[in-house]
Amino acid sequence: MKILVTGSTGTIGGLVVRGLAAQGAQVHALTRDPDKAVFPAGVTAVKGDMTDVPSMRAALKEVDALFLLNAVVADEVTQAIGTLSLAREAGIQRIVYLSVLNSDAYTDVPHFTGKYTVERMIEQFDLPATVLRPSYFMQNDAMLRDGLLKHGRYGMPIGDVGVAMADVRDIAEIAVASLLRRARAQAPLPREVIEITGPDVLTGKDLAAIWSDVLGRPITDGGTDLDAYEAFMAGVMPSWAAHDLRLVLGRFHADGMLGKPGAADVLTGLLGHAPRSYRDFATELAKTWQPA
Known part of the structure; x- marks a missing residue:
């Protein structure tokens, strides 16, 4: 069974490629530049x-399963819907799609609504797919290094309701298991939705306290000023992306990003171990920041 992985050079896609390869799967890794990509032996x-139809038709030819991951970009919906359409055309009956937690609820957030549109296509055409809905990634906080170390501030304005962040390694493990389960099944499996969260619901103050313990110095939280945060982020990313992020954080302030009751137990069963905690992630990350 050949499995095509999109987003193969990104954080989660790369982990999925390596995880599948370690399990002996036949992995085809989609990349714009194969000469520059580095993959495990056998991949x-x-x-x-995904914006070029002829190249995607060729990539999907003779593929049995598809891991569909596309980045948060301005034409995200076009990429995802187009690729799913070509997968249907190619007769692929084993699909895992990476969506996002609360895709159906955060209707004012463009990339959440975009991912839910893809989910609606999967449902409408009854595609045999696993839809993964992960929470906010713990690893996103690696970009907060300078604020934490130089200014003593956890810079992400998460708010006071709480977010159950997920470790990307847990997300990738569940993606690999879902792909292999579908690829190895004798017949296409029914549609399913899996929500992926971390074990703890953490507010901005909780996160600042964790970093204070980990770094051994006082850390303040990111506050709640979304106007200032959007203005700052617009200086380091496209303005549409900064506004999208601001809208995500606005929903965190209003509703949080929480897993269903018992989610940790469900994920423990899928993973074979407890979901990784934010404190463990922070401790691990901080060690990489120490001078040699």
Whole structure:
């Protein structure tokens, strides 16, 4: 069974490629530039771009399963819907799609609504797929290094309701298991939705306290000023992306990003271990920041 992985050079996609390869799967890794991509032995680099239909038709040819991950970009919906349409055309009956937690609820957030549109297509056409809905990634906080170390501030304005962040390694493990389960099944499996969260619901103050313990110095939280945060982020990313992020944080302030009751137990069963905690992630990350 050949499995095509999109987003193969990104954080989660790269982990999925390595996880599948370690399990002996036949992996085709989609990349715009196969000559520059580095994959494990046995993985086939496939040239393709989700905005280029001929290249995607070629990449999906003779593929049995698809891991569909596309980045938060301005044409995200076009990429995802187009790729799913071509997968249907190719007769692929084993799909895992990476969506986002609360995709159905955060209707004012463009990339959440975009991912839910893809979910609606999967449902409408009854595609045999696993939809993964992960929470906010713990690893996103690696970009807060300078604020934490130089200014003693946890810079993400998470708010006071709480977010159950997920570790990308847990997300990738569940993606690999879902892909292999579908690839190895004798017949296409029914549609399913899996929510992926961390074991703890953490507010901005909770996160600042964790970092204070980990770094051994006082850390303040990110506050709640979303106007200032959007203005700052617009200086380091496209303005549409900064506004999208601001809208996500606004929903965190209003509703949080919480798993269903018993989610940790469900994920423990899927993973074979407890979901990784934010404190463990922070401790691990801080060690990489120590001078040699």
